[in-house]
Amino acid sequence: MKSLRVRLLVVVLSTLVVFWVFWIGCQVVQMGRHQTGQWDMMLRNIGTQIILSLPVDTERVMLNRRERFQVAEQTGYEGDKVSFQAWVGRHHLAMQSPGAPDTPLKADFADGFAEVTIGGQPWRVFAVSDVTGRVQVQVGKPKALLRADIERWTALSLSSAVLVLLLLKASIWGVVHWSFRPVTAARRALGKRSPSDLNPLPTGGLPSEVRPLVESFNALLAQLDTAMQTEKRFIADAAHELRTPLAALLAHTQLAASAENPECAKQALVKLAAGVERSARLSEQLLDLARIDASKPQQGGPLPLYETVELVVRDFEMVAAQKQHRIVLDLEPCDVQGHVDAVGVLVRNLIDNALRYTPAGGRCVVSCRSVIEGGREVARLKVADNGPGVPPHERERIFNRFYRVPGAGGRGSGIGLSLVARIAQLHQARIGVGDGLDGAGFAIWVDFELAGAPPAQPPRRHPEPSLPSGQRPALST
The missing domain is CATH 3.30.565.10 (Histidine kinase-like ATPase, C-terminal domain)
Structure with missing residues (x-):
């Protein structure tokens, strides 16, 4: 994973994923507690409202009347999610909601909340009695519905988080890609250059994090250009300096070879020896200069x-x-x-x-x-x-x-x-x-x-x- 774009994307998204997982976990726990409290309040309110709505002589009516009313259309009816029963004493089921079991939701008939098992499933039940204790209303709801609500909320939250992550990924990738366009342009321009082109790279539009690196490259290119120009001048000057003594050596050699008397030949040879000495010294100095220029300043x-x-x-x-x-x-x-x-x-x-x-x-x-x-x-x-x-x-x-x-x-x-x-x-x-x-x-x-x-x-x-x-x-x- 050497790409800066991939690193940035992975680090940012990983941080967000860890944060969101922790946050959703906390929310699930808090949601469970909140829903349980809301359920209990709802069950209490329903039970209390039902028992307060019953007339005093409803005991006789409920014991003798088992026939139910019907509505013309029940589209969208979901009342069976909450079940209630009205008991007269402990043995007479006077009234119940559609879908409610025939057995008591709370078998001990004690007022208050309880966790019970009905039909192999856990229920949350609330029981409330009138002041005389003759009638008791029991209200309950399967806990599976509570888990379903929490799962539905969790799925919705996770879906939203995944969608946000995808949008964030696209945004980060786009911003990084857009920010690195000058870097990519500089790389392409550098790839098209000839080996002798040491002009500085363009720094316009570069991110502030990358600009110092490119400026360092430009400084190095400037040093290389100076070194190359110095080397070119050195080669040109050295060639010029060597041309003169070599020409003089050739002239003295030809003069010595064409001399008709030993004295003239001796003079030419003396000048030839001096030219050789000067050429040797010049070559030695050129070698010293090249060696010193190539050494490191340490x-x-x-x-x-x-x-x-x-x-x-x-x-x-x-x-x-x-x-x-x-x-x-x-x-x-x-x-x-x-x-x-x-x-x-x-x-x-x-x-x-x-x-x-x-x-x-x-x-x-x-x-x-x-x-x-x-x-x-x-x-x-x-x-x-x-x-x-x-x-x-x-x-x-x-x-x-x-x-x-x-x-x-x-x-x-x-x-x-x-x-x-x-x-x-x-x-x-x-x-x-x-x-x-x-x-x-x-x-x-x-x-x-x-x-x-x-x-x-x-x-x-x-x-x-x-x-x-x-x-x-x-x-x-």
Whole structure:
């Protein structure tokens, strides 16, 4: 019984049936008592009326006259339902109603009510005598007639209840069917849609109980549509970004193959190796981006951030030495809640971005320490350099996917910082940007929630470079 219509119909009708059965049962009992009281009153009134209607000399007339009067037509006569007898003494039946038995209705001739058996059937009898005790009138009625009246009333009540239930069933079914017409229409419209149609379902006319569910579906459809549009843009941008280095690789390969002297071939091969390196890095970043986009935004376990930073920096020592860069570490123990792989990708892209745009002989400072930000203690990971920096009006756009600052000296893919923003969002971390070292260059910091209890003595907050006027102090992710 999964249908809401059937459930509603069964519950409502079952409740009404139980109520009506109880109510009819109570009414039958009350009706029996009421009818018995009415019967007794009726028998008393008839008996008393009969004995008060008899003349004083009726004793002689009743003893000597046995002949009865007749009426011209007895159509519809039902007087035999109540029988009465008039007795003179205990042995003379002076008068009786048509159909009444010849034997006394009340054999003990005691005044009052009694339950007797006549002809094998129970009767209700009332006897009343005159003040002299010479004449007694006995009035009785079979109890089968009482049961017949109660059964007839019960049958009528049950028939009415069944009719009302049928009408109520039809009404409930019609109202529920009418109320669910918008739901049925939405289901049919959804069934006719193509798999790529993620437009919201219509909510007009929906019952208030169903509207939140449909609105939740619409919210989910909106999220799916956003995800699909993001995926389409990602595929288009990735194809565009891969087309350029692949074309350059082909050109360098053809140049090396057609070179007439070893020096030209060597130069072409050097450019070819650089193109391969750039393509490999771009492919790695695209894979990281796809993997991060597919991950769920849930916190991992406690992670020693300073150890992860140190490991990633060690991996960049050779690259820094080749470019004559100097990396300075400023670390203190601090644990955060996070995924080690994702945080490693974040740190690697921050350092790679700093080294890529810092000229030869430049300096990069990587720090990890606890600071007080907004009245709460956080673990701040910061990478600052003394390179050309980022213009203030471009600082909010550098986290967009495939965006590169115009005129930048490096050959970046525009994916690294978008990866940083996405990973920070997954960890509910906050990104900030500002000036780099010695009032120049560029700095990016990420504030993570600390894992575990805060230290007893909060460390001193280290001042950060302020953004120029008109810029927001931090980018929330």
